[in-house]
Amino acid sequence: GRGLTHDHGPAMPTERPADAGTRPALEKFSLPLPILPDAVPVVSSRGLDVFESRIREVRAEIFPGHPTSVYGYFSSWVPPVVRARRGRRTIVRQRNETDVPVSVHLHGGVNREVFDGRMSHPVLPGGSFAYVYDNDQPASTLWLHDHTHHTDAENVYRGMSSPYLVTSDEEEALGLPSGEFEVPLVLRDADVGSDGGLVFTMDDTEHRSTILVNGTPWPRMEVRRRKYRFRVINSSAMRFFVLGLSDGTPMTQIGADASLLESPVPAPVVLLSPGERADLVVDFSQWPTGTDVDVVNYTGPGPMEDVGQVMRFSVGADASDDSVVPDRLTTLPAVPPASVERHVTMRMSEPGTTPMIATIDDRSFDMSRVDTRVDFGTTEEWTVTNESATIPHNFHCHLAHMRVLDRSTGPAAPNELGLKDTVAIFPGESVRVRMTFDRHRGLYPYHCHMLDHGAMGMMAQLRVV
Ligand code: C2O
Numbered sequence: 500g501r502g503l504t505h506d507h508g509p510a511m512p513t514e515r516p517a518d519a520g521t522r523p524a525l526e527k528f529s530l531p532l533p534i535l536p537d538a539v540p541v542v543s544s545r546g547l548d549v550f551e552s553r554i555r556e557v558r559a560e561i562f563p564g565h566p567t568s569v570y571g572y573f574s575s576w577v578p579p580v581v582r583a584r585r586g587r588r589t590i591v592r593q594r595n596e597t598d599v600p601v602s603v604h605l606h607g608g609v610n611r612e613v614f615d616g617r618m619s620h621p622v623l624p625g626g627s628f629a630y631v632y633d634n635d636q637p638a639s640t641l642w643l644h645d646h647t648h649h650t651d652a653e654n655v656y657r658g659m660s661s662p663y664l665v666t667s668d669e670e671e672a673l674g675l676p677s678g679e680f681e682v683p684l685v686l687r688d689a690d691v692g693s694d695g696g697l698v699f700t701m702d703d704t705e706h707r708s709t710i711l712v713n714g715t716p717w718p719r720m721e722v723r724r725r726k727y728r729f730r731v732i733n734s735s736a737m738r739f740f741v742l743g744l745s746d747g748t749p750m751t752q753i754g755a756d757a758s759l760l761e762s763p764v765p766a767p768v769v770l771l772s773p774g775e776r777a778d779l780v781v782d783f784s785q786w787p788t789g790t791d792v793d794v795v796n797y798t799g800p801g802p803m804e805d806v807g808q809v810m811r812f813s814v815g816a817d818a819s820d821d822s823v824v825p826d827r828l829t830t831l832p833a834v835p836p837a838s839v840e841r842h843v844t845m846r847m848s849e850p851g852t853t854p855m856i857a858t859i860d861d862r863s864f865d866m867s868r869v870d871t872r873v874d875f876g877t878t879e880e881w882t883v884t885n886e887s888a889t890i891p892h893n894f895h896c897h898l899a900h901m902r903v904l905d906r907s908t909g910p911a912a913p914n915e916l917g918l919k920d921t922v923a924i925f926p927g928e929s930v931r932v933r934m935t936f937d938r939h940r941g942l943y944p945y946h947c948h949m950l951d952h953g954a955m956g957m958m959a960q961l962r963v964v
């Protein structure tokens with residue numbers, strides 16, 4: 500077949516080029532937030548929508564006046580949003596027009612192995628592959644991103660990611676803010692050099708201090724005095740965000756990674772580790788016209804005057820608003836009892852150690868090894884521990900959604916009680932989750948979603964049999 504059978508070994512930390520320099524000057528909140536358009540299907544029939552995406556190297560001006568080369572799904576640095584519907588199939592045909600192998604994973608999707616963006620089956624330059632997504636899952640904020648063996652961290656960093664939203668009749672009936680008042684916000688960081696281009700240094704967190712929203716540094720959005728729904732995706736490889744509004748007013752969180760929450764929860768701050776999503780509602784009628792409300796971030800690394808700022812909302816004129824946030828958003832199945840218990844450890848050598856070792860259960864990723872065998876139909880309870888003394892990790896599993904039971908540090912947060920596919924784990928912490936493997940058989944990865952960690956070996960795979 501066309502699969503790669505050899506393994507290049509894990510990626511290693513690299514040095515930032517000495518001449519990369521620092522990003523061009525830019526006044527924060529001066530650039531308008533780009534609103535991501537909806538992707539337009541090339542075919543739409545009764546039960547199926549077909550989208551065509553060309554993955555290309557494209558020119559973008561991340562910093563105005565400094566054109567640079569990046570990657571884009573749908574030929575765009577600011578890619579459109581694929582909108583899917585529960586119970587209706589989506590095909591996304593990805594043409595690889597770059598000169599590197601690619602593999603596209605639908606993060607949070609419940610799909611057959613062949614369409615999961617397998618690391619072992621990249622789409623080679625010049626090739627194409629039609630990914631079939633069943634959308635047999637609740638309304639949720641998902642995203643497409645590269646998952647090529649060992650090169651995904653760099654490919655995603657350079658632009659290979661885009662939102663994928665699943666809706667359902669049940670969700671539409673809720674009356675949440677929609678249309679122009681439902682806005683995807685894709686958050687990430689980047690290291691931008693003096694030429695305005697992206698600088699990629701494996702395992703570097705210190706220099707990725709430019710915050711981008713929908714591909715734009717520290718943008719500003721004019722909003723009307725009414726409710727908005729924000730579909731927030733942390734597409735950073737390494738950055739944890741702890742988001743809040745500048746005057747401390749709580750937002751309302753209505754959804755977690757892979758489902759709505761049962762009830763809305765007030766969210767003065769929202770923690771999003773790499774890969775996690777939050778579905779948020781903000782009611783701007785709380786502020787008078789002319790107020791600036793900033794989205795701030797409470798965590799480093801990096802200078803807080805840079806990484807502590809995310810974007811600005813400028814509150815404009817009144818607008819009518821017949822949207823609602825019902826007290827009851829959905830009903831999740833009861834957390835099933837588990838028949839198998841496992842303990843999983845994530846470990847990484849401390850900064851500066853050579854060679855850098857990043858492992859799950861003390862093993863570096865090997866694509867030819869099956870680390871865990873799971874019986875089809877069972878529910879398993881996994882206690883996942885971050886053994887690192889100083890480095891945070893997170894845990895992401897393909898195929899099966901997680902229910903978070905608790906953490907070694909306390910109960911699960913109310914906004915973790917939806918269906919999850921990625922959970923943050925702080926140094927020394929353990930998180931206990933249940934997953935039911937009753938959807939598909941086959942080989943699927945689980946890994947740290949700090950993508951540089953995954954590329955350095957913090958990844959494993961399970962086979963459902
Ligand atoms: Cu979002 Cu295995 O990845």
Ligand code: CU
Nearest residue numbers: 892947949952
């Ligand atoms: Cu990690």
